[in-house]
Amino acid sequence: MKQLRALCLIFLFSCIAVAAHSETPPEWVIESQNTNGFLEFDPATGISVATNGVSISYSNVLLTADSATANEQTGEVSAQGNVIINTRGMLWKGDRVIYNFKSRQMQTEHFKAGRVPFFIAGEALTGNQTNQTYSATNAFVTTDDVANPIYKIRASKLTIVPGQYFEARNATLRVGGVPVFYFPYYRRNLGYRVNHFDFTPGYRSFYGPYLLTTYRWYSKESLDGAVRLDYRQLRGVGLGHDLVYRLGKLGEGDIDYYYAHDKDPNQKRFGTNGLSKPIPRERHRIAFSHQVSIRTNLTVTAVANYQSDSRVDHDFFETQYRHNIQPKSFLEVNQQWSNFTLDFIAQPQVNDFLETVERLPDVKLTALRQQLWNLPLYYEGESSAGYYRKQFVDNSTNYSAARADTFHQIVLPQTFFGWLNFVPRAGGRFTYYEEANGPGATTREQTRAVFNTGAEISFKSSRVWAGAENKFFDLDGIRHIIEPSINYVFVPRPNVLPPQLPQFDPELASLRTLPIEFPEYNAIDSIDAQNVLRFGLGNRLQTKRDGRIENFVNWSLFTDWRLRTRTNQTTFAPLTSTLEFKPRTWITFQSDTRYDLDRRRWVEADHRLVLEPNNIWSVSLGHRYLDRNTGLGGDEGRNLITTSFYYKMNENWATRISHHFETRDGTLEEQYYTLYRDLRSWTSALTFRVRDNRTGKDDYTIAATFSLKAHPRFKLNSDRDKPSLLVGY
Secondary structure, eight states, X not given: OHXXXXXXXXXXXXXXXXXXXXXXXXXXXXXXXXXXXXXEEEXXXXXXXXXSSEEEEETTEEEEESEEEEETTTOEEEEEEEEEEEETTEEEEEEEEEEETTTOEEEEEEEEEEETTEEEEEEEEEEETTTXXXXXXXXXXXXXXXXXXXXXXXXEEEEEETTTEEEEEEEEEEETTEEEEEXXXXXXXXXXXOOEEEXXXXXXXXXXXXXXXXXXXXXXXXXEEEEEEEXXXXXXXXXXXXXXXXXXXXXXXXXXXXXXXXXXXXXXXXXXXXXXXXXXXXXXXXXXXXXEEEETTEEEEEEEEEESSTTHHHHHOHXXXXXXXXXXXXXXXXXXXXXXXXXXXXXXXXXXXXXEEXXXXXXXXXXXXXXXXXXXXXXXXXXXXXXXXXXXXXXXXXXXXXXXXXXXXXXXXXXXXXXXXXXXXXXXXXXXXXOOBSTTOOOOOEEEEEEEEEEEXXXXXXXXXXXXXXXXXTEEEEEEEEEEEEEEEEEOOOSSOGXXXXXXXXXXXXXXXXXXXXXXOOOGGGOOOXXXXXXXXXXXXXXXXXXXXXXXXXXXXXXXXXXXXXXXXXXXXXXXXXXXXXXXXXXXXXXXXXEETTTTEEEEEEEEEEEOSSSSEEEEEEEEEEOGGGSSSOTTOEEEEEEXXXXXXXXXXXXXXXXXXXXXXXEEEEEXXXXXXXXXXXXXXXXXXXXXXXXXXXXXXXXXXXXXXXXOSSOXXXXXXXXXXXXXX
């Protein structure tokens, strides 16, 4: 019994010891910072005195100073000389500071504090970091991380909550010591998500003098937006609001609205707008998108783009217009499983000036390639059904019909000799078409059956030259990988030909050679007989650079030999070449070409050379050629040369010059000249642009943009890749 009691007591004391250890108060650590330092501790009073450099840490707070007196019982430290306190990511600096490590109270006569991107300095700082509130007098706030900042807000009283916000009373905005604006009361969030203005003043031939103003605001992490107020002398006032929201499990999205009362929507001063239908003065656009993941692998996406006319983006949002000339509106529900995906798409015609195939709705079940039991056979397929309406701009030839389609294919992958891949396949497709309705309807009810078969042969071979080295080409060993392939596709003549079917998913004209095998070839309504061989050849040369494997040559070639040609087809498809060559890490050459083997002429050529040896200068040269007979580049074709040159003159000044020159008629279509200025906490850019519109007068633009380094206005390289952002939206 006594042994049991003894064991219980031992267990109880052990628990108390563990609990006591788990609640051990933070440890004081006082250390001298150099060999000449002096450190004295009085155990009776708990007071330490240190000189010639000392560091004190307690509860994740670190203080360093030339000398200090610390009371471990009260937690108060009186420090002098180069005092720095690092707490919760905030740095506080002062000549003489009284700081209590336990209550987190601070007192100092002169101080500096910083937490990127904001820096604060002032007099008579008092505060309690436990409730994260500090007060200072005769203080200023800036984003300029230098001793004498150019841009700052000076206030008679400043209240600071580190990491959250500051409040200034009787505040003055000063630039270079000159008072610019007075704020009786001013509050601003700290951190990267800070409310701020963006201004773009300028002059444009089509606008006259203009000022684009954007106020960007942030509300915690779930909501932010931008309010736009623009004035263009010749076009009038424009206003709008962009809203971005994040609702957690309910998804995230954005809503953008813009309205302009356009004084000259048809540009009478510069000729007509090129449209047969006049544009009204009241112009607006609405862009909405939302995406939510309801559960694992179940995603819903909604996108709506409404525009009052076909030129509103062209006139006021040039960058977006160049990126997407025909924005779509749709609702998509996507469910993914390990071997299947289910898609539901509804796509209405929101803008009647854009030709659209309405899908009301379109449901597709896709079976990904998967093994059948333990057999060497693999199955893939897709089945879809929907109601479709082809909406033209004039509505006079619209037609609609229901369609149900199912495709199934069996694949038998084989490997011979351990290196030769042989993949035969066979499949079939059955499609039902309802009789078309509408003023443009010409087709009756149809059922079409299609059989397809074929095979692909390929292999991969490589060889390594480990000792191959070349300093000029930055080579450290070479590995050559070659991948030849032959893909044969045979589709007999369907029982119903494309002209007898409504064309909701036709074969669209493209500068790229289209896929030849199913299901990659997805122009369901244009399926016709095929008897074709596709020859492909891939070449890669690899080396080691900076400890990584890198392709310094990546070249692929392919063409089609059409054993049976269709109408308007040649025996051989254009020989397509894609090349990327990186002779050095800072030199990149890219080439995409298509050569017509039958007519012996180039169809397309796109080349680009980029030199980026350092952060001082870079050069980009490009050439774009398009044959006039492709039907995609206009009757005259294209033969465009592009150049871009960037040079950093010194730490404060840089310039970029770029041109677009059309050699077919000697027209310098577009010119950009930009001068960059580093203003320490700001960056600015002055841009001059000239555009030759070929019809009407030339378009001249000069604009200035400003951006706080703490809150960059553009993403990295946006001004290079999308230079129109430098003169507007």
